[in-house]
Amino acid sequence: MSYGYNGKILRVDLMTKKLKVEEPGEVFYRTYLGGGGLASYYLLRELRPGIDPLGPENMLIFASNVISGVPIAGMTRYTVAAKSPLTGGYGEAEAGGFWGPELKFSGFDALIITGKTAKPSYLYIHDGQVELRSAEKLWGLETGPAQEIIREDLKEPRARVALIGPAGERLVRYACVVNELKHVNGRTGMGAVMGSKNLKAIAVRGTNKLEVKNLEKFHELSKSLAELIGQHGPNKVLRKLGTPNLVMALNTQGILPTKNFHTGVFAGAEKISGEKMAETILKTEEGCYACAVRCKRAVEIPSGPYATSCEYGGPEYETLSALGSLLCIDDLAAISKGNELCNRYGLDTISTGVAIGFLMECFENGILSKADTEGLEFKFGNTEAMLKAIEWIASRKKGLGDLLADGVKAAAAKIGRGAEKFALHIKGQELPMHDPRGKTGQGLSFAVSPTGADHIEAPHDSPFAMAGPMLERVAPLGLLEPVPTLEFGPRKVRNYVYLQFVWSLYNSLGVCNFVAGPVWALPLNRLVEVVNAITGWETSLWELLKAGERTVTMARVFNLREGLGRKDDMLPDRLFEPLESGPLQGKAIDRKEFEEALTMYYEAMGWDPKEGVPTRGKLAELNLFWLEEYLKEKR
C-alpha cells in the first residue's frame, strides 16, 4: 500500500566510520511519524538494557519528522534522544530554531549515531553527503566560537550547527545541545551523550526540496494558519513578552516557584518579569523557521559586570524562574548573564537552577558550609553565588562543581545527611518551573513523564482546567467540561491522559507548544489537515493520537526495562508539603489522592495498576506487540 511518504534515515557509526542509509518505508513513517516516536522505536529495538548512558554503546538520535521543513509556523522542532545519563531511562529533548528543517533539506529525516570517535570530531551533512571531520581545535570551546569556526571551516555561513559546549564535553549530566546558540534540546542530558561520543557538533545544510503531496491544500492551509496564528490573542502576548509573560501570571496565581519551591510568590517578581525585560534589556524578538509568532527574546547588556551578548538570545520563563525566583534572585541582568553562560557552556538552565537551589538550601540548613563553597555565602538571593556555581558546574570543578554536575539526585545521595529533601527532582531530572500544588494535573504529568520532571514531555494543567476558548480547543478530544485546577480525581486523570497523547504527538511531529499547545492557536483538526496535505495520508485525529499513545508506551517500556517503575513515578516530598505563602498558602498535593490518580492513570493507559507494565492486550492494540519480548520478566 502506497501512502506517498518516503524518508531516509542516516546511520553513522563513529567507531567504524561506517555510514548507512535506511529507508524504513511508509508504513513505518505513518506508524512512528518521527521525533520521539521514531527515536523510542530505535532505542528500544537496538539498545541493550543496562548499558552506561555515557559509554559508546549508547545511541544518539537526531530526529525530524514527516511534516517538518515546510514553511508552516510551529512545525519545525526536532528531537534528540538517547538513554539519559541523568535519569538512566528514556532521554528525549526537543528544540526549535532552524536545525530541524535544515536536516531535512540536507536529505535526511533522522540520524542514528552509535559508537564514539577516538578524537573529537564533528559531522557535516549536506545534500545527502556526509563527512566526519576533526573537531580537535574546537574541543573546549564555548558554543559561540565553535559555531563560528565550523562555518568558516566549511566555508558555509548558512550551515546550521547543533553542538555542545564545554559542559557536554565534560559530561555534565544535564548538558544540552544548542543550535544557533539559543535554541536548545535542554533536558535529560543529551549534550553529555554527545560529549561522551567525542562529537562536538553536527552541521547540516541542504537544498533538498521537500515533496508536498497536495500543494493546493497546503498553500491554502499555510495561508489560513498564518492568519489564525497572527490573530490569536495569546500569540500576541507571546510576541510582545515571550514566555517571560508567565513570571507575573504565575506569581499572581501564587505558583511562581520561589526559594526552591518553598513558596509560589516572589517579592522580586516584577523586577524579573517579561514586562520589565521589554522595557529594559530586550533587543529583538526572534523566532524559529517559518514562524510569525517570534516568541524568542534576544537581550543585550552592553557593559558592566553582567554584560550579555544578544547572540545567545535571552532567558525564557523557565530560566527567569530557575535562575531567578527559585533562588530569590531579582536581578534581571544577572539572570540574563546566567542564561548566556548556560548557552555558552551548553547547560540546561532548568537543571542548573534547581541544582543551585539545592546547594543554597543545603547551605542555609548547615549541610554545606563556607568550607565547601570557597567561602561564598551560598544563601538564597546571592547573585554572585549563582553565577559562580554555573562556572563550577560547567567545568565540573572539583568539589561542588563536580558534585552538582551529576544532578541533584546523585549529589544528595553523595552528601547524605538529609540533603535528599532539598533535591527537587523526579527520576533524577530536576523539576521545571511549574508548581503542581496550584495545578494538580501537572503533578501527575511530572510524575509519569518518561523523562522525569519535564514540562515539554508532559502537558500543563491549564488547557483542561480552563473554560472558554481554551476549552473549545480540547473539545475535539471529547473534553467538554472544565475541571477545576485543584481537583485531583478521575476527571483530571481523563483529561491528563488525552492531553498527554497530544503532547506526545507534538514531540513526534515537531509541533511547538506555542502554536498548537496550551494556547492552541492551531485547532487539532487543522493539524490533521496539515499532515494530510503534506504526506497525502488520509489520516485522522484518531490515528495521530494513537501514535502519540504509542510513543508514551514505548518510552514506558524502555524505562521498565531499565528497572524504573512505580517507585520512580513519584513527586519530591516538598510538593506534598504546603506552600508557605501567597494566595495558595497551605495548599499541598494530597498523597492519597496522588497515589489513587497514579493507579488510575496506569489503568487508563492499559498498564497493570501496580507497576505500570503495559498489558499484552494494550501492546497488541497499539501495534506494539513486538515489545512483549522486553517485558516477559515483568509478567
Next chain:
Amino acid sequence: MSYGYNGKILRVDLMTKKLKVEEPGEVFYRTYLGGGGLASYYLLRELRPGIDPLGPENMLIFASNVISGVPIAGMTRYTVAAKSPLTGGYGEAEAGGFWGPELKFSGFDALIITGKTAKPSYLYIHDGQVELRSAEKLWGLETGPAQEIIREDLKEPRARVALIGPAGERLVRYACVVNELKHVNGRTGMGAVMGSKNLKAIAVRGTNKLEVKNLEKFHELSKSLAELIGQHGPNKVLRKLGTPNLVMALNTQGILPTKNFHTGVFAGAEKISGEKMAETILKTEEGCYACAVRCKRAVEIPSGPYATSCEYGGPEYETLSALGSLLCIDDLAAISKGNELCNRYGLDTISTGVAIGFLMECFENGILSKADTEGLEFKFGNTEAMLKAIEWIASRKKGLGDLLADGVKAAAAKIGRGAEKFALHIKGQELPMHDPRGKTGQGLSFAVSPTGADHIEAPHDSPFAMAGPMLERVAPLGLLEPVPTLEFGPRKVRNYVYLQFVWSLYNSLGVCNFVAGPVWALPLNRLVEVVNAITGWETSLWELLKAGERTVTMARVFNLREGLGRKDDMLPDRLFEPLESGPLQGKAIDRKEFEEALTMYYEAMGWDPKEGVPTRGKLAELNLFWLEEYLKEKR
C-alpha cells in the same frame, strides 16, 4: 459551553400514563450521541439489576440520534433497547426504514417507555403530541393488518408504525419490532419486551424541521456523498442483488452456514442465491429513507403453496441462510414464505432458523422423535417442517412451539440429554449466518458482543483482513496492513478492537453498514464531517470513536451487573470442531488461540484480564466514572 445541538427525550410511563419531556443538554448528546449510546446510558442509570426482562420494571427505549432525519443516505437507523429476555443482559437492535427519521420529525430524539398498560395500547406521537390509544382490536393481529388499522384509525396514512406481531404479544423471546412490515429491530427479543408491556405499536408522524448548523457544508456533503455512494462498486452489487449476493460469495469461500454449522458449503446454494432471486421472484428493489443504494428486496409469489406478498419485503442474506442453507433447504419460494411469516408474526428470522436447525439436529440424533413433532419428519431439508415450526413458535404452541420460543439455550437445558451441543448460541442468542472458522475475527466479535452472537453489534472480519480499497478505508484508524482472515493473534485483536468502536459508533449514530460498513462507501472522515455539519460540533474521529468505545463499555458493565462474565464470552462447541467439507474442510477455531485472544481483548479494552471488568482508570478515561458504583462488588 454551547455546541449547538439540543434534543428532546420523551418519557412515557404506561402504568401511570404520565408523560415527561427531558432535554438532557448538549454535553449529554455529544457524549452519548443517540442509539446504543443513549440507550445504554439510561438502562444503566435507571434499571435495577436482576429484574425480569418481561416484567413491567423493564425499560424499553426507542432511540434515534443526533444526525438522523436529514436526507443523507445510510444514516436513518434507530435503536430499540431494553434488558433482553433472550440473554438476560443488554439488549439492543437496530432497524432502518423510515420510522427513525419520522420519530425526529415528530419532535423527539428518543422514547423511554416504562411500566405496562392494563389493556393493549399503542402510542401515537405527532408533532410533539403524545396519545396512548387502545389497541384492543389490534391484539392478536399480524403486523400487516395491524398497521393498516392503525393508519385508518389515525386517519393518517403517512404515519410510520413500529409494531409487534403475535410473536411479540406471546412473549417469544426473540420476537422483533417491525416497521413498514419489512424493516426489523431483529435481535435480542425487543418485540417480546414490547409485548410484555401490552404495547402493540408506536406510530409517529411529524413535520418538525431539523436544524442543520452548517447548511452550506451539509448540502455539499449531501451531494458528494450521494455521488460517492452511487459510484461505489460494492454498492452497485448491493443494489443489483441485495444482501443475498452473499449466498454465493460465502459458499464459494466455504463459510455459508449449512446443516446447523456442520459445514460451510451447500449443494443448493445457487438455488437460493441472490442471482436466482433476481431472475425469478424479485419484484422491486427498495430502500430506506434518503438512500440511493436500495439494497432491500421485495419478492412476490402470486400463487401456490408459498404465495408471498411483496408488502413484507423479501429475505435478506441472513434469512436465506438461516431458513435455507442452515436447514439444508434449497427452495427459494419456501424460504421467502418463511420470511414473510416471520415478518407477519414479528419473529427474528435468524433466531428462528437456528431454533429450527436445533430442532432438526435433535430429531436426527434421536433426542426428539415424531412423537414430539406431531408426526413430522423434522429432518434437514424438510421445507414443510420449517414452515410449520415458524407457526408453532410464533403462537407458542404447546410443546415444541413453546419450548423453542424461549430460544435454543433454554430449550436445550429443558430437553437435556446432550441437546446443548446442537444449540448454536452465545449468551443465549442464536448465531447469525457467519462462520468464524473462516474468519477468526468474527469469532472474537461474536463472543464478546454484549448482545450475544450478533453481526450488527460486532464487526465482520473482512474489512481488516483484506487488502486494496477496503484496507484504504480503515487506514484512518491506523490499520495499515492486511491481516489474514485465518490469523488469530495480536494483530487480529487490534483490528477487531478498533472496528468494534466503529460499529458501536454506527449503532449510536444510526449509520448503516452498507453505506459506511464493511463495504465502506463512506470514508470515516466524511462521517466526521457529516456530524460536524449537522451539529456544529468541532468533533473528530477520536471523539466519535471514543463514544463508540464508551458504549461498548457501558454495555459490558450492564452485563457484568446482571452476572454475565467470561464464561459467557464463549463460542458454541461446534465452532471448535472442524468444518466437515468444502474448501475450508478441517478448519476449526483453536481453543487456546481463542482464549488468548479473549484475554488480550479484555486487556486492550482496559478491562481486567480475568473477567473483563473495566478498571477504574478506564472508566475515568471514558468519562464513565459514574459506573464505578455498579462495579464495586466486582473489585
